[in-house]
Amino acid sequence: MTKRPEEIALMAEAGKLLAGVFAYLDQLDLIGMSTMQVNDLVDSHIVHQLQARPASKGQYGYAYALNASRNNVVCHGVPSESDILQSGDIVNFDITLEKHGYIADSSKTYLVGQVSPQAQRLVQVTYEAMWKGIKAVRPGARLGDIGHAIERHARHHGYSVVRDYCGHGIGREMHEPPQVLHWGRPQTGLMLREGMVFTIEPMLNQGHYDVHTEDDGWTVVTLDGQLSAQFEHTVAVTRSGVRVLTLRAEERVQH
Numbered sequence: 118m119t120k121r122p123e124e125i126a127l128m129a130e131a132g133k134l135l136a137g138v139f140a141y142l143d144q145l146d147l148i149g150m151s152t153m154q155v156n157d158l159v160d161s162h163i164v165h166q167l168q169a170r171p172a173s174k175g176q177y178g179y180a181y182a183l184n185a186s187r188n189n190v191v192c193h194g195v196p197s198e199s200d201i202l203q204s205g206d207i208v209n210f211d212i213t214l215e216k217h218g219y220i221a222d223s224s225k226t227y228l229v230g231q232v233s234p235q236a237q238r239l240v241q242v243t244y245e246a247m248w249k250g251i252k253a254v255r256p257g258a259r260l261g262d263i264g265h266a267i268e269r270h271a272r273h274h275g276y277s278v279v280r281d282y283c284g285h286g287i288g289r290e291m292h293e294p295p296q297v298l299h300w301g302r303p304q305t306g307l308m309l310r311e312g313m314v315f316t317i318e319p320m321l322n323q324g325h326y327d328v329h330t331e332d333d334g335w336t337v338v339t340l341d342g343q344l345s346a347q348f349e350h351t352v353a354v355t356r357s358g359v360r361v362l363t364l365r366a367e368e369r370v371q372h
Contacts, residue, residue, distance in 0.1 A: 118286065118293070118294055118295070118313060119310055119311070119312030119313050120288060120312050120313075120314050120353070121312070122312075124219065124288065125312070125314065125353050125360075125362070127216070127217050127218070127219045128219045128220075128221060128287075128288065128314060128351070128353070128362050129353075129360075129362045130216055130217065130219075131169070131214055131215065131216040131217070131219050131220060131221035131362075132221040132223070132351055132361075132362035132363040132364070133362075134163075134167045134169055134214055134216055134221070135212060135213075135214040135221045135222075135223050135363050136223070136363055136364060136365045136366065137167070138159060138162060138163060138167075138212055138214065139210075139212075139223065139225050139365055140365065140366060141158075141159075141162055142155070142159070142210060142225075142227070145158070147202045147208070147227060147229045147230075148202060148203065148204050148229060148230050149201065149202065149203075150201070150202050151196075151197065151198045151199070151200055151201050151202070152185035152187070152194070152196040152197055152200040152202065152208070153196040153197055153198045153200070154198075155183070155185060155196065155202075155210065156181050156182050156183050156185065156196035157182075159171070159182050159183050159210075159212060160174070160181075160182035160183075163182060163214055167214070167216070168216075169214050169215060169216040170214070170215040170216070171183070171212070171213065171214065171215075172213035172214060172215040172220045172222075172291055173211075173212070173213045173291070176213075176291055179335070181195065181196050182212065183196065183210050183211060183212045184196075184209070184210070184211040184224075185200065185208060185209070185210055186208065186209040186211070186336075186337075186345070186347065187200065187202070187206055187207070187208040187209075188206055188207060188208075188344055188345075189338050189339045189342050189343060189344055189345060190209075190336055190337065190338050190345065191279055191282070191320050191322070191328050191337045191338060191339060191345040191347070192209070192211065192279075192282055192320060192337050192345075192347060193211075193335045193336055193337050194209075194335075194336050194337075195333060195335050195336055202229050203229065203230070204229060204230025204231050204232075205229065205230060205231060205232055205233065205236075206229040206230075206232070207226055207227065207228055207229065207232060207236050207239075207240055207344065207346060208226065208227050208229060209224055209225065209226040209227075209346065209347045209348075210224060210225060210227065211223075211224035211318075211347070211349065212224065213291055218289055219288060219289060220287055220288065220289070220290070220291050221287075221351050221362060221363050222287055222291065222316050222318075222349060222351050222363070223349050223350055223351060223363035224318060224347055224348060224349035225348060225349075225365075226240050226243065226244075226346045226347055226348060228240060235323070235344075236344055238274075239276065239321060239323055239344055239345075239346050240346045242270070242271065242274045242276060242321065243271075243276075243319060243320075243321040243346040243347060243348055244348045245270060246266075246267045246270045246271050246278075246299075246319050246321060247267070247317055247318070247319050247348040247349070247350065249266040249267055249269075249270045250263045250264070250266050250267040250299065250317045250319065251317055251350060251352055251359055251361060252266070252359070253265075253266040254309060254317075254352055254354055254358065254359035255309065255354070255357070255358045255359060256309055256310060256311050256354060256355075256356065257308065257309065258308070258309050259303075259304055259305055259306045259307060259308050259309065260295060260297055260298065260301065260305075260306035260307045260309070261298075261301035261302050261303055261304060261305035261306040262301075262303050262304065263297060263298075263299075263301070263317060264297075264298040264299050264300045264301030264302075264306075265300070265301050265302060265303045267299045267300065267317075267319045268299065268300040268301070271319070271321050276321040276322060276323060277321065277322045277324065277325055277326035278299050278300045278319060278320070278321060278322075278326060279299070279319075279320040279321070279322060279326050279328060279345070280298075280299075280300060280326055281326075281328050281337070282318075282320060282337070283296050283297055283298045283299060283318075284296070284297030284298075284299070284315055284316040284317045284318050284349075285297060285315060285316055286313070286314065286315045287314055287315060287316055287351055288314060295307050295313075295315065297315050297316065297317060299317075299318075299319040299320070309354050310354060311354050311355060311356050312353070312354065313353070313354040314351065314352070314353045314354075314362070315351070315352065316349055316350065316351050316352070317349065317350060317352060318347060318348070318349030318350075319347065319348070320345055320346070320347040321345065321346055321347075322339050322343060322344070322345045323339075323343035323344045323345070324339060324341040324342075324343035325339075325340065325341055327339075327340040327341070328340055349363075350362075350363045350364070351363045
């Protein structure tokens with residue numbers, strides 16, 4: 118379950134490349150683009166510019182380089198030519214990248230054009246909740262500490278935490294043990310040890326945490342139709358705390 122230092126170094130290399138994919142996305146004017154256009158650009162960038170592999174492509178029969186989850190889509194949104202991004206939307210792009218046999222996984226929710234204050238607040242609190250979870254990571258802490266930190270922040274701001282999906286160990290495989298719940302009780306669950314690598318990827322809903330999977334077998338939406346947002350990083354437990362392997366350039370100063 119734990120990774121050797123040389124393995125973590127390779128995962129950090131994949132994570133740095135993946136952070137660069139989001140920097141590339143940051144430059145796009147998303148208004149009027151289809152989520153399939155975004156997918157195709159990301160796919161090409163990973164393969165041709167980074168000489169890496171979109172790890173989600175072909176995983177579990179999935180055909181695309183990313184998930185595009187817009188507005189009330191919680192996760193696993195399938196890119197489509199007919200899914201056109203419009204001013205006022207929020208959209209999460211969840212991307213995995215493999216380099217030298219190791220996988221990094223990250224996601225970011227984008228504000229498209231002029232977004233309502235309510236949607237902006239949801240996105241901001243979700244981002245903060247992810248970081249609350251990350252900052253709970255250290256040797257000797259437990260998985261429940263991560264979930265508790267996330268849920269406490271979400272509930273304080275009036276949001277619910279989706280319970281049907283969670284973070285996960287990661288390495289040569291996209292999904293490895295352990296499961297990392299985004300809710301829980303402190304000092305419960307698996308104890309963290311140096312060398313563990315996993316994702317923290319909370320999904321916060323404006324309304325209830327209940328979700329529904331649509332007929333395509335992938336797209337997960339809020340049951341009440343309200344907005345959902347998500348952020349994700351891949352992290353490693355270090356001797357003294359935590360290292361974010363997918364840290365983006367703009368986050369280095371903040372965190």
